[in-house]
Amino acid sequence: MTGDKLKWRVSTEQVLEALRYFSAADLRAQQSKLTGTATQLKQLLDGRLSHLLSEEEVENIRVTEDLVQQLNLRVEHAKEIKKREEQKKEKARKLHQAAIDKALDKALPPITRDATNIGSRIISLTELLLAFHSQKLILHYLSSPELVSDIRRKVEKYAARSDSLWEVGDYLYRDLRGALDSFLGWAKDETPEQKLSEILELARGDVAGIRKSQADLFAYVEGQVAIEESSNVQRLRGKPTR
Structure with a gap:
């Protein structure tokens, strides 16, 4: 991977905001799609059709692959953050439910x-x-x-x-x-x-x-x-x- 071209333009926080309604599982699915896209672009450059492309076109595809991979890293980080948030919420939900059960059993x-x-x-x-x-x-x-x-x-x-x-x-x-x-x-x-x-x-x-x-x-x-x-x-x- 070349230098991070998205470093100053796209942050993990921006990804989280753009995909605010996505769960960790949704972000994992998004990550898989981006991984697949990057893999397809790389295979195109390494495949039998690559000689049909000009040097400029090959470079454009290589840049695109690199951008997709960099964006994918942000999505991966966002997924981990969302996963921790969900785990925290689930723990709080279980504790609250246990308190509800205890209160109802008593009263x-x-x-x-x-x-x-x-x-x-x-x-x-x-x-x-x-x-x-x-x-x-x-x-x-x-x-x-x-x-x-x-x-x-x-x-x-x-x-x-x-x-x-x-x-x-x-x-x-x-x-x-x-x-x-x-x-x-x-x-x-x-x-x-x-x-x-x-x-x-x-x-x-x-x-x-x-x-x-x-x-x-x-x-x-x-x-x-x-x-x-x-x-x-x-x-x-x-x-x-x-």
């Missing part, structure tokens, strides 16, 4: 099949789902009537075919946990534990109003829980969703 532990408080957990989960939704923190793609209908449909479905309401509780739990996991993943201004504690306090403050506005739903859910927890009452089939 909202999973419901086990042998738990003695499944009924009360179902009521609590229903309250929190509706409260967080009313605050526009989770499940934005559902309207309030749609969420109420979805909860009732799940209670009817699993209560009708299961020997216990554990499946109902587990389903509601996974809905709530998944939604909170997504919300906390975007909330970077506080630790997950701090943010979860804050929004749980706000949600629980709304429970009385939620229960009043959704009295029919809670009467139905609590009725199903009472049926399940009573050993002397025959399970009743839920009313079809309108």
Whole structure:
């Protein structure tokens, strides 16, 4: 390779700016293309067709090959920088996710099949789902009537075919946990534990109003829980969703 003709005109930082939306893998692919281009130019000069070219044309191709190789070095450096940035971000993401999991496990532990408080957990989960939704923190793609209908449909479905309401509780739990996991993943201004504690306090403050506005739903859910927890009452089939 001759002297670096791009030394004062093209920097690694300029390559990163020009390809700002490229990942390290994208830059690796770009590097491979430039390597291939430089190789093809060199093979042209060393091949059987080279004698058909004038000295000026040969020199132009040699200069072009050299420029491509020099540009390729910048891309290689940019790739390494981007790779380190991605590794740093991935490490931070994993640490944040671990903190989210820890906070959710502590504040909202999973419901086990042998738990003695499944009924009360179902009521609590229903309250929190509706409260967080009313605050526009989770499940934005559902309207309030749609969420109420979805909860009732799940209670009817699993209560009708299961020997216990554990499946109902587990389903509601996974809905709530998944939604909170997504919300906390975007909330970077506080630790997950701090943010979860804050929004749980706000949600629980709304429970009385939620229960009043959704009295029919809670009467139905609590009725199903009472049926399940009573050993002397025959399970009743839920009313079809309108």
